[in-house]
Each structure stands twice: as structure tokens, then as C-alpha cells.
Amino acid sequence: MKLIFLGTRGGIKARSRKHYRHTSLLIYHGATTIVIDWGSDWATKASLLTLVQGLFITHAHPDHIGGLQQGIPCPMYTTKDVEDTMPHYPLSQHTLTPSLVYQIGSLTITAIPVEHSLRAPAVGYRISSTAHTIFYVPDIALLPAPVQTLANVDLYIGDGALISRHMLLRTKDHTLTGHAPITDQLSWCQEAGVQHCIITHCGTEIVRGKHSIIDKRINELSTLYGVTTRIAYDGMTIDLGTYLRRS
């Protein structure tokens, strides 16, 4: 399984060269390619989705669906709860039943409801090839049943809006939106025995932060929780098998 972090910026004003576009992940395995989320920063890039088997949506915030307004050249998949909160865009839609396993080419994918926003129900995706399993959840306040949901997960890809509890910042338009700090997410990984974590959906703290200070803090957390952790950047590409062997 190969992963390309197309974008790694959260729903914030700040952007940097490393975190320039809204969070989106492309996954390919053999002849199968899927993409997760298509925020406003991707609105003029729909042609990138021409050869994609499916675009999966985590929830209806603009940094995740804002690029869908003019339609896309591939089918869209999400759960009914998420669909119900999306505007009516010209899309070919497939509805996923939560917790059911779907086969898309050589990948299996399952939508798992998570807590993030009262107005915009959200899911994370558990995605497997024959060899590996990842769990992808760019926006999350709380993961119900982490041990069960993250069982046998090789890599957790999570929400970088906040690094630690003490930095919890909420703006006026985010009153119903919650983001678990990286520390909470690492404790779920630790509890479930997940050894690797990559942080995407970076918030202001990471995007505006000094790289050396942020990297030091993330390294300290890696050691503290016993979970190898790094921050993704736009364009970062990994071959999962190689990555897991080397990290």
C-alpha cells in the first residue's frame, strides 16, 4: 500500500510551504486508487481524480468537502449521516453502512463513526490491503472503543489540530467542533498496541511553529507513549511496508 499525503493543512487561516492545502490522502495498491477528502483548496484540481476508483469523505466541513461543489470525475462514498449534512453537489454517491467492510479493488474499507462535531457527524476509515491496515481520521475529538477500532492497525493517521491539552484553542465558529490533542490520540494507540502514528490535518500550532521545536516535542511524545510518531507534509509519499520496517 502506498500513501501520498496530498494536503496536510487543517481548517485554519495559516498555511505554509509544508502544509499548504487542505488535508487529503491518496492511497494506492496495485490497480486500485482511492482518495479521502477534498476540501476547498482542491476545488480547481478535480482532474486529479480522473483515475481514482472512489473519493471517501470523513465529514461535511469545508476543509474536507469544499472542493466538491463543481462535481468530480469519480464516485463519492460516505455514510448517510455525513451525506445528510452535505449540500447538494452534482455527485455520483454511494452510501456506506457504518462498520461494514467494503471491497474496493484490492483494498477493504470500513467507515467508523467518531465524535468530532455535533453539526457534522464524522467517520474515520479503516483501510486494509492483504498485508497491512491503517486507520485514517483527520478530525477527531473522541474515538469510541479505541482497542476494538484500532485492533491490528499498523499505522494510525490522526488529527494535528492541537499538540497537547494545554494548547486547546477554540475560535467562535468552532464552538461545536472538537479536536483531540495528539497526546490523547497517542494514548489510544498505546492502549490498542498501535506502534506507528502519522499526524496530518495540522493546526496553527504546527503550521506556524518552528520546525525544530515541534519536531523535538513530537519526538518526546513518541518516547513517552511508545508510538513512533511523525508529522506529514504536503506531497509526503510512503510505501507502507518499507516505512513500517524502517521506523
Ligand SMILES: [Zn+2]
Ligand atoms: Zn478539518
Ligand SMILES: [Zn+2]
Ligand atoms: Zn472538521
